[in-house]
Amino acid sequence: MAFTEEIESGHLNRRQFLQVAAGTTLSLSALLAACGGSSTGSNSNTAAIEFLSVQQPNIGWPLVLSTITNQYAKNHPGTTFKTDFIAQGNLNQQVQLLAGQGALPVLYNSPPPDLMAQLTKNGEVLDLESTFQQLGVSQQVVPAAFAIVKKIFNGKFIALPFELNIEGFWYNKQIFAQNGLQPPDTWDQLVQIAASLQQKGIQPLSASGQQGWPITRLISGYLFRKLGPGALDSVKSGQAKLTDPSYVEAAQVVANLGKQGYFGRGVATLDYQSAVNLFLQGKAAMFYMGSWELRDYTTPSVNMIGSNNVGFFPFPNVTGGVGSSSQTPMNAGQTTSVNKAKYNAAVGGWLAYMAQNYGDVALQKEGAVTGFVVHNPPANLDPLTSLVINQIKQVSQPVLWFEAEFSTKATNISQQDAAPLVTGAMSPNDFMSAVQQAL
Amino acid sequence: METMLRDRRAVLVFVGPALLVYSLIVLVPIVWSLGYTLFEGNVIGGFQFVGLHNYAFLFSDKSFWQAFLFTVKYAVVVTIGQVGIGLLLALLYAFYLKKSSPLIRTLAFFPVVLPTVAVSQLFKKIFEIVPQYGLVNSLLHLVHLDAWIQPWLGQGGSAFWAIVIMDIWRSMGFYGVLLFAGLVDIPSDILESARVDGASGWRLVRYVVLPLLTPILFSSFIFSINGTLKVFDSILALTNGGPGQVTTPLTLDMFNTAFANGQYGYGSTIATALAIMSLFVTLLIFRSARSDVA
Numbered sequence: 001m002a003f004t005e006e007i008e009s010g011h012l013n014r015r016q017f018l019q020v021a022a023g024t025t026l027s028l029s030a031l032l033a034a035c036g037g038s039s040t041g042s043n044s045n046t047a048a049i050e051f052l053s054v055q056q057p058n059i060g061w062p063l064v065l066s067t068i069t070n071q072y073a074k075n076h077p078g079t080t081f082k083t084d085f086i087a088q089g090n091l092n093q094q095v096q097l098l099a100g101q102g103a104l105p106v107l108y109n110s111p112p113p114d115l116m117a118q119l120t121k122n123g124e125v126l127d128l129e130s131t132f133q134q135l136g137v138s139q140q141v142v143p144a145a146f147a148i149v150k151k152i153f154n155g156k157f158i159a160l161p162f163e164l165n166i167e168g169f170w171y172n173k174q175i176f177a178q179n180g181l182q183p184p185d186t187w188d189q190l191v192q193i194a195a196s197l198q199q200k201g202i203q204p205l206s207a208s209g210q211q212g213w214p215i216t217r218l219i220s221g222y223l224f225r226k227l228g229p230g231a232l233d234s235v236k237s238g239q240a241k242l243t244d245p246s247y248v249e250a251a252q253v254v255a256n257l258g259k260q261g262y263f264g265r266g267v268a269t270l271d272y273q274s275a276v277n278l279f280l281q282g283k284a285a286m287f288y289m290g291s292w293e294l295r296d297y298t299t300p301s302v303n304m305i306g307s308n309n310v311g312f313f314p315f316p317n318v319t320g321g322v323g324s325s326s327q328t329p330m331n332a333g334q335t336t337s338v339n340k341a342k343y344n345a346a347v348g349g350w351l352a353y354m355a356q357n358y359g360d361v362a363l364q365k366e367g368a369v370t371g372f373v374v375h376n377p378p379a380n381l382d383p384l385t386s387l388v389i390n391q392i393k394q395v396s397q398p399v400l401w402f403e404a405e406f407s408t409k410a411t412n413i414s415q416q417d418a419a420p421l422v423t424g425a426m427s428p429n430d431f432m433s434a435v436q437q438a439l
Numbered sequence: 440m441e442t443m444l445r446d447r448r449a450v451l452v453f454v455g456p457a458l459l460v461y462s463l464i465v466l467v468p469i470v471w472s473l474g475y476t477l478f479e480g481n482v483i484g485g486f487q488f489v490g491l492h493n494y495a496f497l498f499s500d501k502s503f504w505q506a507f508l509f510t511v512k513y514a515v516v517v518t519i520g521q522v523g524i525g526l527l528l529a530l531l532y533a534f535y536l537k538k539s540s541p542l543i544r545t546l547a548f549f550p551v552v553l554p555t556v557a558v559s560q561l562f563k564k565i566f567e568i569v570p571q572y573g574l575v576n577s578l579l580h581l582v583h584l585d586a587w588i589q590p591w592l593g594q595g596g597s598a599f600w601a602i603v604i605m606d607i608w609r610s611m612g613f614y615g616v617l618l619f620a621g622l623v624d625i626p627s628d629i630l631e632s633a634r635v636d637g638a639s640g641w642r643l644v645r646y647v648v649l650p651l652l653t654p655i656l657f658s659s660f661i662f663s664i665n666g667t668l669k670v671f672d673s674i675l676a677l678t679n680g681g682p683g684q685v686t687t688p689l690t691l692d693m694f695n696t697a698f699a700n701g702q703y704g705y706g707s708t709i710a711t712a713l714a715i716m717s718l719f720v721t722l723l724i725f726r727s728a729r730s731d732v733a
Contacts, residue, residue, distance in 0.1 A: 093698040100482030115701065118484035209593070209682070266569030268593030268682040274570045283570075409700040420683035425595060 046078035047346040050105035052098070054091055054334060057083040060295075061162045061336065064362045065107075065354065072353045079350060088334075092408065099124055106342045110159045110335045112408045113152060119337075120158065126338040129157040135352040140359070145371025148332050148398055161371025162358065163333025165290040166391050167217065167401070170297075173311045175202060175285045183313035185325075187222065187253065190316050194262045197285050205257065206284035207422075208275040209267040212415030213403070215254060215422055217329070218288060220402035221315035222250040225323040229399045235439070236405040242432040242439075251421060251428035258422025268419040280304055288315075291369060291388040292333055298367050298382050307384050312391065328391070330398035332371050410438035475707035486704065493708040502684055503709060506692035510716075513602065513688060514667040520607035521667075522659045525614025526652075530644065532615065533622040544619070548612035555609070559676030562605040566591035595685035598678050602686060606673055610666075614659050621655035622648070661724050668717050689713045 049069060053062050062083040069081035084105065086094045095111045098104045104124055110116055119125045132138045145161035153159060169190075171183065179200060184190040194204035207214040223231040227246060234240035240247065257263065264270070264284070276296055279287035280303045296302045297310050314325040338351065359372035367385050369392065381389075403411040414435045420426035426434075444450060476493050480486035497503055528547055532540040550558060567573030568590045572580060576588045591597045625648065633647045649656070671690040674680060680687030680695070687695075689709060697706025 089699075092701065096482055096701065115483070118481070122483055210679075264569060265588075266567075266590045266593060268590055269567075270569050277570060409702070412695065412699050416681065417683045419593065419681060420595075420685070423590075423593060423682060425685070426683060 045346055046076065047080075047106075047350040049079070049081045049107060049347070049350060051081070051083045051336070052086055052091075052094065052105050052108035053083050053336075054086060054088040054109050055083075056085050060366065060368075061362075064162070064358065064365055064368075067361055067365060068354050068357050069350070071357070072350055076346075076349065079346075095119075102341065104339045104341070106339050106347055107160075107336055108339065110153075110337045112411060113154060113405075114407050116153055116158065116337065120156070124339050124341055125158050126340040126343050127156065127158060128160065128338065131338075131343075131348070131351070132157075132355065135348055135355070137352045137355040140355040140373050142359075142371050142373060144330065144392065144395065144398060145332050148330055148400070149335060149371070151398075151400060152332070152335070152404055159332070159335030159337050161332035162336055162362070163292055163331075164369050164371040164392065165292050165331050165333055166388060166395065167221075167288070167290045167329040167331070168312055168314045168391075169286050169288050170279065170293070171286045171311045171313065172279070172282060172284075172305055173309050174305065175282070176311070183311065184316045186316050187225070187318045191253075191257070194257065194286075195260070198260065198262060203264045203278070203284040204262040204286060205264075206270075206275045206278040206287045207263050207267060208270050208272045209263070209419035209422065210269055210271045211275075212418035213401070214272075214275065214288060215258075215263075215267075215418040216402040216414050218254045218257070219250045220400075221288075221329060222253055222318060223247065223402075224327055224329070224399045225315060225318040225325070226250065226321035228322040229327045229397055231323075232400070232402070232405055235436075242436040243429065248428050248432050251431050255421050255424070255428050255431075259424055263422055268423050277302075290331065290333075291391075294367055294369070294382075294384055294388060297384050307382065310384060312387060314391075326394065326396040327399050328395045328397075329401055330392075330395060331401060331404075406435070406439060410435050413438045472707045472710060475704050476711055477704070479702065479704035481701045481703050489704065493705050496705065497708055497712060502687070502692060503689075503712075505684055506687050506689045506709075507712075507716075509599075509686065510668060510670075510688045510690075510713075513599070513670065514664055514720075516603050517606050517667045517670075518660060518663040520603065521610045521614050521663045522618075522656065524607060524611040525659065526618050526656070528611060528615030529618035529622050530648070532619045544612075544616060547615055550609045551613045553609070555672045556676045558605060558609050559673050562601060562677055563592065566597075566601050568593070592678055593682055595682060598682065598686050602674055602677060605677060606667070606670065609673070610663070614663065617659055617662075618652065618655060621652050625651045657724060661721060664720055664724065665717055668713070668720065689716075 049065070051062060051065065055062055057063070057066070066081045066083070069079055073079040086109075091109055092111045092115060095104065095108060095115065098108075099119055099122065104119075111119070116125060129138075132141065141157075141161065142164060145164045146157060148164075149159050149161055150157050169183075175197070176182070179197065179202075181193050181196065184193055197204040207218075209215060220232060226249070227234075231240075231247075235242055235247070242248075258267065264278070270278075275287070276289075276293060278284040280296060282305045297307050300306075303310070314328060317323070317325055338347075355372060356375075359370050359374040360376055362368040362370045362372070363374055363381075363385075364378055367382055369385065369388050403414050406414065417426055417431050417434055421428065421431045475486070477488060477490060478486040479489045479493065532544055536543050563573075565574045566576075568576055568588065572588070575591060579585065579587045589597055591601050629651070630643070630647065633643055638647060669690055670688050671694070674686060674688055675691060675694075678686045680691045684692075690713065693706050693709040693713065696702050696709060700706075
């Protein structure tokens with residue numbers, strides 16, 4: 001007898017009904033369970049390091065960490081390393097989602113400071129200052145990197161500096177030489193150089209308006225030179241406002257560069273890699289960027305102008321300003337934090353080994369300058385990498401970037417509105433007001 | 440069948456699981472989201488009760504109103520475009536392309552089956568200016584109209600029209616087929632008698648075809664307006680709401696507010712405003728349709 005007929009004839013008894021209902025419930029439960037994720041952790045003997053990273057497993061920090069883990073696993077069998085890739089734009093959301101379920105992995109790229117403060121309260125951020133002291137590896141962190149991380153995260157060393165970057169202008173030496181130009185000492189000279197290049201049909205600057213931050217970095221650079229290294233600390237503390245005339249001036253001078261067309265016509269939609277390529281293919285003469293771009297500069301298939309053709313000059317001084325070019329914008333790149341809830345002795349052992357080796361492996365494998373001490377520098381170091389290392393040594397006072405001390409919302413608005421600022425669709429005053437309101 | 444439907448246990452077995460799933464994944468989140476509008480915070484830091492603050496803020500929030508106006512402008516233009524061009528396509532299929540109609544119908548319908556992100560990437564390339572000219576700028580360059588070469592997606596005005604063109608192209612085939620189905624349902628004797636009475640061309644369409652097509656036209660408008668009010672993926676992939684926030688619709692504003700800025704309460708408030716707006720527009724169309732269609 002068919003099931004429907006049984007029901008129609010009223011033959012479905014209580015037991016059968018319960019069986020059907022239980023079956024349905026079980027199926028639903030299985031379906032819902034299948035939608036859930038799984039989590040891996042570490043027991044106290046072996047470390048299973050999982051890393052929520054905005055870099056793919058085969059490049060950058062994940063590659064260096066996996067190399068280090070392979071070395072470590074020779075004496076600590078069972079230690080594993082796995083990267084969970086997440087696009088940069090989705091990092092904050094993913095961290096919140098995982099943290100809300102207690103599923104943050106051992107390592108995760110640090111979200112902005114305001115979110116990190118909440119994660120700290122929740123017990124999902126390991127204090128690395130005390131942990132490194134306990135592990136005896138405090139000396140493995142470069143002092144400048146230590147200071148930068150503490151400045152970003154409100155005085156706490158709660159992130160690993162897998163990078164240590166200086167920022168400034170990279171320029172095409174050949175274009176400069178052919179046009180009789182010298183790296184500028186002042187902002188006015190920079191503008192004159194740009195005008196002269198533009199006149200000769202050479203695009204003076206390359207910048208990604210789609211990302212926004214390569215443009216807002218110019219605003220902060222100008223502010224630091226004009227008002228001194230504490231310019232943005234004053235905004236954070238409320239002593240100054242971004243809408244004050246001296247701050248709007250910085251947005252104005254950057255908007256002027258755009259108005260003159262020095263960034264090229266497609267600046268608003270130019271993505272990051274295309275902006276890099278414009279410079280490295282010799283189509284733009286100058287490029288403001290961090291030294292993390294060494295990776296592309298030293299890759300012959302990407303760098304068409306040749307690494308010996310890439311020069312560097314610091315953000316120039318502003319006439320009448322109180323800042324100086326030795327106050328260099330620096331950062332620790334996208335930092336990485338450790339989940340306190342997943343930390344144990346095995347993770348501690350791995351962390352200590354990693355801290356001792358990261359500087360060397362990253363330099364050898366990726367040519368990357370990091371916030372960890374290098375014990376055995378390679379003999380044949382690339383000249384550009386040497387230049388960056390020397391520049392870092394010369395820094396008297398590191399300064400951060402425009403959005404470093406802003407809320408997440410203000411950061412997003414600033415980077416979103418950078419393109420309209422340089423295309424003239426938004427006035428400097430409106431730009432600064434929008435960011436100030438969101439602070 | 441009647442016996443079966445009288446058996447409450449049987450009804451429970453059939454309807455229960457579906458109702459449970461529907462309640463869990465549709466009704467509960469809607470109510471939950473409404474609840475969030477009275478709170479602010481996030482899952483890590485916790486939520487604080489803020490009463491009607493989010494609603495009060497909504498009225499003074501410039502980016503909300505900018506997104507609202509963009510959404511309305513986009514929905515009106517794209518709906519008229521989608522349904523209007525869809526109607527023209529349907530008339531073309533029915534009255535001019537009688538034999539080759541299936542081929543053209545398939546070609547015009549093809550963009551409907553393409554993934555939105557792929558279409559957006561295609562249009563990104565079409566309107567590109569750097570690192571190399573896209574199709575539009577290349578053509579302008581070819582015909583020596585270099586002064587017209589523009590960063591089409593980098594300016595608010597032209598970016599809006601690029602989105603409009605893309606979304607009309609993407610959906611006109613769907614409305615063409617939908618309205619064509621309505622057209623073939625019109626009895627041929629009515630059309631014949633209209634022709635005998637001297638109606639042809641525009642007069643035939645205006646006084647005979649369109650009145651008979653009204654019910655399906657209204658359905659098309661409702662589909663289209665609700666789809667365009669909730670546009671998200673195509674704009675996210677083409678302009679990401681930029682430059683600045685000029686092409687940000689309410690859905691993207693809500694997404695950025697909740698997930699990028701971490702303001703879940705206010706994001707839910709924007710979502711509620713969008714839901715009310717969709718409901719209002721749908722009711723408006725139903726109301727105006729009722730007297731005509733009945």
